[in-house]
Amino acid sequence: MVQHDSDKKDDxxxxxxxxxxxNQAAEESSLEFQRVYKNRYGMLRTEWRVLFHLGNYGEMTAKEIGARAKMHKTKISRAVHKLEQRRYLKRDRDEDDRRKEHLALTPAGQAVYRELRGIAEQYDTKLAAMFTSGEAALLRMMLRRLAGME
Known part of the structure; x- marks a missing residue:
């Protein structure tokens, strides 16, 4: 029997x-949380990430969010626009540099952030419960290293 290259099993x-x-783990592990921010608030992933950066770190520029979140400026710009339309954030022009805008959550945005943060904390606890506490700590450390956060 003649063996063709297409018959050969790739190792x-x-x-x-x-x-x-x-990638598979990220997709699978984020599905349940994604349903919450998508169904309850109609947000996309980039929108909740911008919301969480502002909620977590306070006032920031789009450039600062991009650097921290490793997101492209176009995606941030779209997310900021959507969040502003929903009145979750406000923009203030920098007096010294008119090209720069300072972004901050509005009281409505802060309320949404607090609610989603509570859900995120519960979800994180649920995911971590799949492992021993040592495994969960090791996994977090290894993922931070891969993400360039250590």
Missing amino acids: FDLRNFLPFLL
């Missing part, structure tokens, strides 16, 4: 390729 196991595994 590369995609299921063990770290970037693939990380």
Whole structure:
């Protein structure tokens, strides 16, 4: 029997390729939380990430959010526009540099942030419960290292 290249089994196991595994784990582990911010608030991923950066760090510029969140400025700009339309954030022009805007959550945005933060904390606890406390701590440390946060 003649063996064709297409018959040959490739010994590369995609299921063990770290970037693939990380992506699959990120998608799977975020689905339940995604349903909350999407269904309850009609937010996209970039919008909740901008909301959480402002809620967590306070007033920031879009450039600062981009640097921290590793998001493209176009996506941030769209998210800021949507959040402003919903009256969750306000923009203030910088007096010294008119090209720069300072972004901050409005009281409505702060309320949404606090509610979603509580849900996120509960969800994080639920995910972490899949592991021993040592495993969860090790996983967080390894993921922070891969993300360039350590």
